[in-house]
Amino acid sequence: MGSILYPWLDEAWQRLNAYLVAQRLPQALLIHGADGIGKTHLAETFAQRLLCKNPEAFACGDCAGCRLFLAGTHPDFLRIEPVERGKPIAVDAIRHLIANLALKPQYGGYRIVVFCAAHQLNINAANALLKTLEEPGENTVMLLLTDSPSALPATIFSRCQRLSIPLPDNAIATRWLEAQRTGKATDVLLAVARCAPLKALALADSDAVEQRRTAFSECVDVVFRRQEPVSLAERWSTLAHEDLVGWMVSWTIDLIRLRSLPDCPHLDNSDLREGLQALAGRLHLKSLFGFFDLLLRAKRALNGQANRQLLLEELLIHWAQLGRSPQTEWDYHEC
Structure with missing residues (x-):
């Protein structure tokens, strides 16, 4: 493979290789970081390295193991993932995995299992996996990937060693994204993707930039009572709820910055500075912190069986009330 593709993964790659050098490879490793940061790429690159017959710094790319891996047919590489985004990983998938691992x-050589979106394991699937996490079998490595480690059951979390992948420095992400020649402003793409470079690249050919700008304008209208929150939630129902809540988290962080320091030089959403400053001037800091907590609970609810439409309605109703009282009590009820 030559070299790892994404420069911000170098430190994580060195740590994975350190496990090999020390001959202390974890049987269950939880790799966590933001969506769009390259967790799957890292796990698959490492999996190929373990399955390669002639590895050096990376997999050779030419041996039988590498050819099978690159073709997606290596029998000792297993992937567990939701059947579709937002759906749980059901217990049947884990039972099938356990049957495979019995062989x-x-x-x-090694056998590698990669769990994509491990936080989507439902309770029955998680319980069925516990013994296998503790005793996966000789030369079996289980890599659990998640962007929501707090959503994992404590029983799963406690049985894994952990590797955190932080978001890259903004300068590194910007240089890499500019090298991809997307034709769009990198600062805006990174803002839409909440600083995750791979997600920013994926969004370059979509209408997400315009969707975010429109969504922000509509949120401003809600605060200034030019728009009804319930009707806006209905219009938003066709958009990705995870993106909408993520954008609101990012806007709220910037509003807290501006409310604390009106001339704050760094904003995650610098292209929206004018609108954010207009909002910050009429919002209470205490209410912003309360709304931020509400957003974090909403993000966790999206990983479960929440009624997404009601979730959006509650968020926007509370958003509409932000500037009205510094004593607002935030009480999000999961639906």
């Missing part, structure tokens, strides 16, 4: 690796 010896077909090529006599």
Whole structure:
């Protein structure tokens, strides 16, 4: 493979290789970081390195193990993931995995299991996995990937070693994104993607930039009572709820910055500075912190069985009330 593609993953890659050098490879490793930061790429690059017959710094790319891996047919590489975004990983998938792990690796080396969106394990699936996490079998490595580690059951979390992948420095992310020649302003793309470079690149060919700008304008209208929150929630119902809540988290962080320091030089949403400053001037800091807590609870609810339409309505109703009372009590009820 030559070299790892994304420069901000170098430190995580060095740590994975340190496990190998020390011959202390974790049987269950939780890799967590923001959506769009490259967790899957890192896990698959490492999996290929483990399955390669002639590895050096990376997999050779030419041996039988590498060819099978690159073709997606290596029998000792297993992937567990939701059947569709937002859906849980059901217990049947774990039972099938356990049956596979009862057999010896077909090529006599490592066997790697990658769990994409591990936080989507439902309670039955998580319980079924516990013993396997503790005793996965000889030369079996389980890599659990998540952007919501707090949503994992404590029983799963406590059985894993952990590798955190932080968001890259803004300068590194900007240089990398500019090298991809998207034709769009990198600062705006990174703002839409909440600083995750791979997500920013994926959004370059979408209408997400305009969707975010429109959504922000509509949120401003709600605060200034030019728009009804319930009717806006209905219009938003066709958009990705995770993105909408993520954008609101980012806007709220910037509003807290501006409310604390009106001339704050750094904003995550610098292209929206004028509108954010107009809002910050009429919002109470205490209410902003309360709304931020509400947003974090809403993000967790999106990983479950929440009624998404009601969730949006509650968020926007509370958003509409932000500037009216510094004593607002925030009480989000999961639906």
